[in-house]
Amino acid sequence: MKQDELIVDMITRFTDIINGLKGFDRKFTNGKLVSKMLRSFSKDWNSLRMLIDNTKDVNAYPLEELYGTLITYDLNNVETKEKTRKIKEEMKEPLKRQIVLKSTNDEGSSNMNMSDEELDDLVLLVKK
16 A cells, blocks of 8 residues: 555555456455455554454455445544644644733823824724
């Protein structure tokens, strides 16, 4: 299995190779095909490979059922990877700077004493 290859693409490639070999009168048992498929997994799939090896009889495990298991695992794994990727992106975002203004409450002062330019600057600052 190639790195970052979709499981559907791997299954298609595997089937093409097996069908080509069958064209040359090579015969494979179901157990042998399942074993070859499991051996071809990358490190990302080690947990599933070990689970299947330990819980299923590889010689009696139908290849189509293995395909279904792999596709289901891949779909669930993609969702998990997407969530992990989003969390990592959020963590890499630079911290946003915030401006804190000191508030004073002078009863004698009012905004009428400010020039239009100063008032525009204040409005722009508040909008940010």
